[in-house]
Amino acid sequence: MPEYNLRGITVHFPHEAYNVQKAFMQSVLQALHEGSNALLESPTGTGKTLTLLCAALAWRQVFDTRHRMENLKEQNVYQDENLKKKMEEAISSHPELENWQAGAPKIYYASRTHSQLTQVVKELKNTIYKPKVCILGSREQLCIHEDVKLASSNATRTAMCRRKVASKACSYHSGTKEAKSFFQGEGEIMDIEDIVSFGTKHKACPFYLTKDSQLDADIILLPYNYIVDSTARKAMNIDLYNSIVIFDEAHNLESCCGEATSFELPMSTLRKCVQELKACQSAVVPNMSDSGLMSQSFGALADLLDRLRTTIDQIELSYSDELIKPGIFIYELLNMVEINSSTVGYLQQGIDSAVQVLTSLDSSNQSTFSLSNLSNALRMIFRTEYLVDDDQTFSMAHTKFYKVHIQNIKTAAGVSERQLNYWCFSPGLAMTDLVNLRVRCVILASGTLAPLSSFASELLLKFPVRLENAHVINANQAFIAVLPKGPAGTTLSSTYEQRRKPAYKNELGNTIVNFSKVVPEGLLVFFPSYAVMADCISTWRSTNGQNKSVWDRLTEQKQVFVEPKTKYEFSQAINGYYSRIKDPAFDGAIFMAVCRGKVSEGVDFADGRGRAVVVTGIPFAHSKDPKIVQKKNFLDDIRSTCTDLSQTISGNEWYQQQALRAVNQAIGRVIRHRNDYGAILLCDERFGNPSIISQLSAWIRDYVKVYQNFGEVQTKLTKFFRDMKHDGPSSTSDATRLERHSSAHTREAAFARRPINLGGDDSEGSGPVTIRNYNPRTTIMALNEYSILRDNQIPKTQREHSGSDAKRGVTATLEEAQAYSTEIATLGHDKHRQYKQIVRQFKRKEIGIEPFIDGLIDIFIGENRLDLLRRFRIFLPHKHIQLFDRVLRAQELIPDNTDVAEISHDEFQAKKRRIE
Numbered sequence: 001m002p003e004y005n006l007r008g009i010t011v012h013f014p015h016e017a018y019n020v021q022k023a024f025m026q027s028v029l030q031a032l033h034e035g036s037n038a039l040l041e042s043p044t045g046t047g048k049t050l051t052l053l054c055a056a057l058a059w060r061q062v063f064d065t066r067h068r069m070e071n072l073k074e075q076n077v078y079q080d081e082n083l084k085k086k087m088e089e090a091i092s093s094h095p096e097l098e099n100w101q102a103g104a105p106k107i108y109y110a111s112r113t114h115s116q117l118t119q120v121v122k123e124l125k126n127t128i129y130k131p132k133v134c135i136l137g138s139r140e141q142l143c144i145h146e147d148v149k150l151a152s153s154n155a156t157r158t159a160m161c162r163r164k165v166a167s168k169a170c171s172y173h174s175g176t177k178e179a180k181s182f183f184q185g186e187g188e189i190m191d192i193e194d195i196v197s198f199g200t201k202h203k204a205c206p207f208y209l210t211k212d213s214q215l216d217a218d219i220i221l222l223p224y225n226y227i228v229d230s231t232a233r234k235a236m237n238i239d240l241y242n243s244i245v246i247f248d249e250a251h252n253l254e255s256c257c258g259e260a261t262s263f264e265l266p267m268s269t270l271r272k273c274v275q276e277l278k279a280c281q282s283a284v285v286p287n288m289s290d291s292g293l294m295s296q297s298f299g300a301l302a303d304l305l306d307r308l309r310t311t312i313d314q315i316e317l318s319y320s321d322e323l324i325k326p327g328i329f330i331y332e333l334l335n336m337v338e339i340n341s342s343t344v345g346y347l348q349q350g351i352d353s354a355v356q357v358l359t360s361l362d363s364s365n366q367s368t369f370s371l372s373n374l375s376n377a378l379r380m381i382f383r384t385e386y387l388v389d390d391d392q393t394f395s396m397a398h399t400k401f402y403k404v405h406i407q408n409i410k411t412a413a414g415v416s417e418r419q420l421n422y423w424c425f426s427p428g429l430a431m432t433d434l435v436n437l438r439v440r441c442v443i444l445a446s447g448t449l450a451p452l453s454s455f456a457s458e459l460l461l462k463f464p465v466r467l468e469n470a471h472v473i474n475a476n477q478a479f480i481a482v483l484p485k486g487p488a489g490t491t492l493s494s495t496y497e498q499r500r501k502p503a504y505k506n507e508l509g510n511t512i513v514n515f516s517k518v519v520p521e522g523l524l525v526f527f528p529s530y531a532v533m534a535d536c537i538s539t540w541r542s543t544n545g546q547n548k549s550v551w552d553r554l555t556e557q558k559q560v561f562v563e564p565k566t567k568y569e570f571s572q573a574i575n576g577y578y579s580r581i582k583d584p585a586f587d588g589a590i591f592m593a594v595c596r597g598k599v600s601e602g603v604d605f606a607d608g609r610g611r612a613v614v615v616t617g618i619p620f621a622h623s624k625d626p627k628i629v630q631k632k633n634f635l636d637d638i639r640s641t642c643t644d645l646s647q648t649i650s651g652n653e654w655y656q657q658q659a660l661r662a663v664n665q666a667i668g669r670v671i672r673h674r675n676d677y678g679a680i681l682l683c684d685e686r687f688g689n690p691s692i693i694s695q696l697s698a699w700i701r702d703y704v705k706v707y708q709n710f711g712e713v714q715t716k717l718t719k720f721f722r723d724m725k726h727d728g729p730s731s732t733s734d735a736t737r738l739e740r741h742s743s744a745h746t747r748e749a750a751f752a753r754r755p756i757n758l759g760g761d762d763s764e765g766s767g768p769v770t771i772r773n774y775n776p777r778t779t780i781m782a783l784n785e786y787s788i789l790r791d792n793q794i795p796k797t798q799r800e801h802s803g804s805d806a807k808r809g810v811t812a813t814l815e816e817a818q819a820y821s822t823e824i825a826t827l828g829h830d831k832h833r834q835y836k837q838i839v840r841q842f843k844r845k846e847i848g849i850e851p852f853i854d855g856l857i858d859i860f861i862g863e864n865r866l867d868l869l870r871r872f873r874i875f876l877p878h879k880h881i882q883l884f885d886r887v888l889r890a891q892e893l894i895p896d897n898t899d900v901a902e903i904s905h906d907e908f909q910a911k912k913r914r915i916e
């Protein structure tokens, strides 16, 4: 097994590591050495999980060894001087591993789902490392009790389990103690299925076996919410002190944190709570502990909750049928019915007792109790962490992250009812818990974190270690194209206004028909939402006179599968698609799915399963959704009170980034390993906008090419797959290499200056939103914004000897850089900030040269600014000068055949006036 010395640590890797994998491991080790948080993006297919595991376990092993050696040294075990010297040398070779006295930190490795954790176990088995592993799951996955496992909800299952454990009525729980001694001793690293088999074989409870085994474990695998949700953390006895917390697939962390700290309570739930309490009241409850019920009977609790419901129902709403209040209002609201920090304990006890009673009454085990939901909501509001002293005083600092929202909603049955929402808009609230718990470091890894700066600022943590990794494939293994127009020349744009037009839908359908003729095996098509997908499919199915419908022509090429919403139908559809791909009698298949759906999030389409991915639009969330509106307002409010704008993100920036992350996630379905290949076809003109390109994953950005001519794409796509079939993915034939906007034609297309509507896709009647900013977030760790100027300085004397260079404006002196910076600062705060951001992004390779130049043009278009744009040329690296000139010409900012450096200020002004 190959080994690598990275940052002084020997890392064993199961195969020859690619450079990107080594770079990734270096970053992990840096974070671990320094005890710093890390934000690491690496494309899907680059072996993130394996590299994370190998680096973290190698580091932990060294830490552990040093800990043991120091202990031996202290006990003066070694009498032999030579041996002692060697041991001291070994110890001093890792001075960075301070705090060794505390023992090696535990690694908490979190992923979103248990199927992803099963994948982690598989990867772990491929390494040389044999740590003690604990995998935490819920009773839903681990309970083996014949009745309890059949319960309809996890809340019911938990209540049933607790009752059986308390009354010693579960034989599996009784058998756990005996089985514990050999649970970890059977050698193999176990996944959930193995643990359930072990429990069944030894008649021991898998849930309690794993929960208890975390104490001795070196690495604990668990779903995200066990870490970010304080209630789950406590229930599972998770102790994060001095631990390393790794979040894999961390792009979902923001929403997971939001869910863990928010709730939505429809009044029908409160009504059901009242009914449940009344059912308890009339039931005979033998042998029940009455400590909580001595003071308040079930009947009194029912009255209390009914008063709460009436109070909420009677609140006057605004003309827009909603009420929005600061987070602190939740305490005022609950206090109206005397639910406060002094009384909530009794209420909670009463609810917990009622749930136990209901569980004992429910012979079917199929009931889900609304009281359990209410109990969770109360725990969230009155978290004991917010208590500041013993007399039940609460700190209200957290409420600034919240909004109370009351609205009238329509239920699935079409009935109108009121709903209380308590929304947390900062995922950072959950993450700062980790800081308070004194976690050693937090590592976030995903294929789609970009832009990293905004991700970091949302989480309210400092991430000194950052990486945006390249892909493991050669450039010629991916064909990446933006198609602003379809085969008939109709614009492809999935904005709300455009996507309802039959002409657009037919053009999109014909585009996919054309692709299906040249893409071999599997073709994935992603839509912005289920509604858009259904609408397109319905239009494509309808016939047009004598002509075949789009659907008929599609199915003549390949069988089409459509992503369903239910779990059962989903596995049927995906299995049908896989088997059709494998069947040589057919020419592959098409899978139509939605961004943010199951397919785009977690399904692997390696090799033939996904030879091309078509993205038909940008999946903006519904812009009028109250939660989206409030989140945007929340971010804008923070920004308006913040002195350092680079540490904040505007509502619109967040809105756009969310949509682009979903696109990146969908794109990541294809090209899953070093020898894979595939095409990425972005069929919406908005993808050609540089501000959109700059938010695609780093490995794609520089290779995106905008084609104005559909025929050209079709020809190149055909050739791409032909070359891949004949030469294989390792070929580096120039003919098949990806080009980086290399032709003037493409460049002009990419830099077309006409305004593009980036409006919210799912917004019924929403107006266009024009977004022109470039990756607008920066960080404390950003490089000095002016360093691009300094990097290109050469001594003046040298420049004076190089007359032609000076004339072409290749270099700048320090004085020129300083003078230029001073002038930029006079453009006003917003422009200056925009300028600093884009320079930083370019320096940090977050954007390529082309979006960078286009961003500069955006900043400098306007009164008296074109001269500054011209002068920026002297600060550019020599290799970019020609491109800079060509782009300005394509924008008609300078006449053809004129050297940019030679244009006078007046000429620029005249040009500018003509353009404006």
Ligand code: SF4
Pocket: 139, 142, 143, 144, 145, 148, 149, 160, 161, 162, 164, 165, 170, 171, 172, 173, 205, 206, 207, 208
């Ligand atoms: S103790 Fe274990 S097996 Fe028994 S009911 Fe609880 S989770 Fe199920």
